[in-house]
Amino acid sequence: MKNFIDKIIISFFILTFLFSSVNYSQELIKLSADSISGRVYYPNTNQKFTNKDNIDFSLKDYNDTQWEILDTRFLPENSADWNGVGWFRFYFDIDSSLVNKNIALFIYNTGKIKMYLNGEFYLSTNKMDRIPKLLRFTKSGMNIIAVKFENPDWITLNDAGHWAGFRLVISEFEYGISLAVDQINKVIIERLIFVIPALILSLIHLLIFLFDRRTKQNLYYVGFLLFFAFYIYILFNSYLSTSQISLVFFGRLAPFTLNFLLLMGSLTIFAIFNHKSKNSKWYVLAAFILGISGFIMPGKIIIYYFSYAFISIVSAEAGRIMFRKDASSRGVSNIIRIGFLIFSFSGIYQMILSFDLVGPLFGTYNVFLYGVLVFLLSMSIALAKEFVENKLSLEKQLVQVRELSQKTLEQELEAKELENQKKILELENKRKTKELEEARELQLSMLPQKLPQFENLDIATYLTTAAEVGGDYYDFLQTDDGSLLIAVGDATGHGMKAGIMVSIVKGLLKSVSSINSIPDFFNRSTAVIKEMNLGNLFMSLSILKIKNGNVTASFAGMPPLYHYNSEKRKVEQIVLKGMPLGAYNNFPYETRSFSLKQDDVLLIISDGIVELFNEKKKMFDYERVAEVLNRNHDKSPKEIISSFEQEIKKWLNGKLQDDDITMLVVKSI
DSSP states (O other): OOOHHHHHOOOOHHHHGGGOOOOOSOOOEEEOTTTTTTSEEOOOSEEEEESOOOGGGGSTTOOOTTOEEEETTOOTTSOOOOSSEEEEEEEEEEOGGGBTOOEEEEEEESSEEEEEETTEEEEEEOSOOSSOEEEOBSSSEEEEEEEEEEOTTHHHHHHTTOOOSEEEEEEEHHHHHHHHHHHHHHHHHHHHHHHHHHHHHHHHHHHHHHHOTTOHHHHHHHHHHHHHHHHHHHHHHHHHOSOHHHHHHHHHHHHHHHHHHHHHHHHHHHHHTTOOOTTHHHHHHHHHHHHHHHHHSTTOHHHHHHHHHHHHHHHHHHHHHHTSGGGGGGSOOHHHHHHHHHHHHHHHHHHHHHTTSSOOBTTBSOHHHHHHHHHHHHHHHHHHHHHHHHHHHHHHHHHHHHHHHHHHHHHHHHHHHHHHHHHHHHHHHHHHHHHHHHHHHHHHHTSOSSOOOBTTEEEEEEEEOOSSOOOEEEEEEEOTTSOEEEEEEEESSSHHHHHHHHHHHHHHHHTOSOOSOHHHHHHHHHHHHHHTTOSSOOEEEEEEEEETTEEEEEEESOOOEEEEETTTTEEEEEOOOOOOBTSOTTOOOOOEEEEOOTTOEEEEEOHHHHTOBOTTSOBOHHHHHHHHHHHHTTSOHHHHHHHHHHHHHHHHTTOOOSSOEEEEEEEEO
């Protein structure tokens, strides 16, 4: 079970992967430049282990076949028969692309580590460093990292629900440094965002209370703000801490702080609404007992359940008081109600999130903190409003009279403006309708009038435009060397602009008698388009070259090619990433070559079909395309397209398509 802070707010993704699923077998760790390019690589945590201690264990050729396999993290549920000292051995298969290259090595460590690379001492550390170490392999092939790990506090950590070992994480060096710095900056910025407003507001409301001791709501609110600021300190200190023991200590303080944070917020609401609750002293006692229990018994699930129950009861009571019928007569604006609703939602969502029943909201695990921030701001506004409401009463009435006069004048002006806008919209609609029709005619006129007749190939096409023409296009070209070129494209934008781009690409394609290298053609086309200074107009394009049963394909920003392989009896997606034409000069486009055997089927599409949304806002998606092709591969190309039409019609269920849909089917016969 994760510690209390992790259960309430899983705020840092870097801790999340430390509790990933367990695989109890050692794997050879294969590393290449591609495997760590622009990403973080997590080696398997289950490695060869012994609880004995001998410097010979660091030797490259040491025989460790009798060692057991153990998770390097020493999770609470993984009991290990050791006395706080042990050795692990990692086996790496290093590609030549990484030899003598700088690699970032993150060591998430709870004890003391001595690391040996191929029998030679490499580094030692006894901290939870957030900045990666430099790792460099001097040879390719098999490399062995031996780690001597010591942690005399492992029982304390496991009892508190923490892992008590270490984990190695690898990335490109520059990427790892950037990632670490970004994470630390994010923590510091978020701490400032949450703590500074809380401390400033606490000082302001403390002064208000000192000036008028009758405003108990300000005193309770100061307590709410201070507990919130301390809770933020505990939370973010858990990330910046270099010691797991200090992390456990702050984790013990979290239940006390969190329960009193919620209690003080509820007492503030009681005071604002002049509600004298008979249960207030019991709420205080319950918060104190739960806080002490959480400190004494960290990581116990029963404490979480009782804390959640306490938070729910106190929050429900505060909500009942706030939303009762006579609450509106007590001089409190709806701002605090909105803040409370957001706060309640964030708390409920955080509880569900802590049990991994839902994912992060808008990419953050700190949902509860933002809810509290909104709530404290709303309460500050409400308390300030209450403090000055009597003095501003007359001014508000005068403002209302002025506003009514201003609104009357504005309404007259708005009526005239709306009438003028209506006329402009009617003219614009007529112009746009005419332009769309012209664009549709232009697009359709550039499509081939007949399909090519090619030996052993059966071809069928399908193109249907959306209400606003999207610029889809397909074409064929039989070259001097007897090859068949198939092109399917999608111009950016809609209407006439898309038609202009299609006509340019069609002209470029027709101007060549043969294409030896599709990537060269793409880059030449990009150079021509850039010289025209068309702005943000680009062309995604797929080109297939078929000759004597051999296919060469290259894509410039298009969806995958679907290939039904008759030998394997399954549909394969061929993904070739590349930028659209007109985007970047000399782009390194990928190509793929393969044989086309009898009964093989090729399906080339634009993104209109995969991004087709139904009434429930679900996409047709790539896998559904593969499923339809797999079910109908034995049919003719026309029948395959007909099957797709039926699936599309069923999927839309009367809804209009948002983009052009293009499909081109080639079958080897």
